[in-house]
Amino acid sequence: MSAFTTRLSAVAEGVRIALDAVRANKVRAGLTILGIAVGVFVVVAISAAIHGINQSVARDFASTGPTTFFVSRYPISFENCDGSDGTCAWLRNPPIRPNEIESLRRLPSIESVGERLDWGTKVKYRERELPSASIEGYSAEWTTISAPEVYPGRAFTSAEARTGARVAVITxxxxxxxxxxxxxxGKSVTLNGVPFEVIGVYKDNSSFLSGGERPKAVIPVQSLIRYVGARASGISLAVKPREGVARDIALDDVTATLRGMRGTRPGGESSFAIITQDKLLDTYNSIFGMFFLVMIALSAVGLIVGGVGVVAIMMISVTERTREIGVRKALGATKATILWQFLVEAATLTGIGGAIGLFVGWLGALGIRSFTPIEASIPPMAVVVALGASAVTGILFGMLPASRAARLDPVEALRYE
Known part of the structure; x- marks a missing residue:
């Protein structure tokens, strides 16, 4: 018999003994498997959610173009603000004014400057009512920067956006x-009691960052201010450089123009925020990096609980099979053979927990995908890591009882009652 066949036979025997141990000690084995399964489930479920969020974020960034950047009244990170003027200077930032927007549009390095203003209000059609629908106001550049798929119907024109026409494109x-x-x-819906004609329907490319798919209407930003009561102080801009113009050049032009119009002194702090996609990505990574830490902590707790169970159940297995070990050693089994058998048994036990955790994690990913805006999907690496972690846990925590079994004196083992 070859060494490979011998080793394969030892693996098969270890698996069989492990399954027998599960049947003979259902409670202890069940708790061990449960601990491992919980750890693997956490790894798989959170990995699936984060993988889906990452894909959604990448799609959001791609939809606006890699060089597009944003101009806002306030920055996106407020962690250094304690409420005082010294740390919250951005609170005094003035709103973005119409003359500033027009100046930016005239810059030779800029292709388009889109205005955006978010609001919420009641939307009604006859007897049907949505009490708190999302309303987004855009300038005519909406279709240039975001490229929505409007069908049936159409998006509003530049003239409609400029004059503040009461038209709406709904999701x-x-x-x-x-x-x-x-x-x-062609039908009319009322926004905050004011009638708007529906001129188009578009598919909302919902994502985690945008809050998922929800009832939403897009109207000209001037209409949102004039008829719905939104405050113009909340307007932000999406700036798209001309083709062939580097983003940093366009960014410098926008920064210099706004600082000049606001009379900002050299070396002084800008009274507006320029947000690049790099900054958005850094903010995203800093926030969701915590999810990775939580995933590691929770999965580690589950694996440690399962590992302690492995030690307990394997110690019992060694005690119950002391005479059997003595017989095997008397017949020529080496320490390595005994050690290998018990490690295979421990890895099988945790492998069962890993498989169960992987299956439940897959169900969890389906649930996240079905009931949340997160398009959760399990990355192949998560499967490898989850099953590998369960097997390594079995080997590490099974090493103590396995080494104890390997060190048993055959004469004393044969005398064991």
Whole structure:
């Protein structure tokens, strides 16, 4: 018999003994398997959620173009603010003014400057009502920067955006809830009691960052201010450089123009925030980096609980099989053979827990995908890490009882009652 066949036979025997131990000690084995399964489930479920969020974030960034950046009244990170003027100077930042927006549009390095203003209000069509729908106000550059898929119907024109026409482009979800399958084009919905004509329907590319798919209407930003009551002080900008112009050059032009118009002295702090996609990504990574730490901590607790169970159940197994070990040694089994057998048994026990945790984690990923805006999916590496971690846990925690079994004196083992 070859060495490979011998080793394979030892593995098969270790697996069989482990399954027998599970059947003979259901409670102890069940608790051990549960601990491992919980650790693996946490790894798989959180990895699936984070993988889905990462894909969503990448899609959001790609939709606006790699060189597009944003101008806002306030920065996106307020961690150094304690409420005082010294640390919260951004609170005194003035809103972005119309003349500043027009000046930016005239810059030769800039292709388009899109305005955006978010609001929420009641939307109604006949007897159907959405009490707190999301309303987004955009300038005519909306279709240039975000490229929505409007069908049926159309997006509003530059003239409609400039004059503040009462027209609206609604999401498919809002169309479904308000019109229940009938054609919404040309019909009027009321926003905060003011009638708006529906001129188009678009598929909302919902994502985790945007809050997921929800009933939403897009109207000209001037209409949102004039008829719905939104405050113009909340307007932010999306700036798209001309093709062939480096983002940093366009960014410098925008910064110099706004600082000059606001009379900011050289070396003084800018009274506005320029947010690049790099900054957004850094902020995202700093926030969701905590999820990785939580994942590691929770999975480690589960694996340690399962590992302690492995030690307990394997020690009992060694005690119950002391005479058997003595017989095997008397027949020529080496310490390495005994050690290998018990390590295979421990790894099998934790492997069962890993498989169960992987299956439950897959179900969890399906649940996240179905009931949240997160398109959770399990990355292949998460499967490898989860199963590998369960097997390594079995080997590490099974080493103590396995080495004890390997060190048993065959004569004393044969005398054991």
């Amino acid at each position: 498919t979800l809002m169309a479904t809830r308000l019109f229940d399958g009938s054609d919404p084009i």
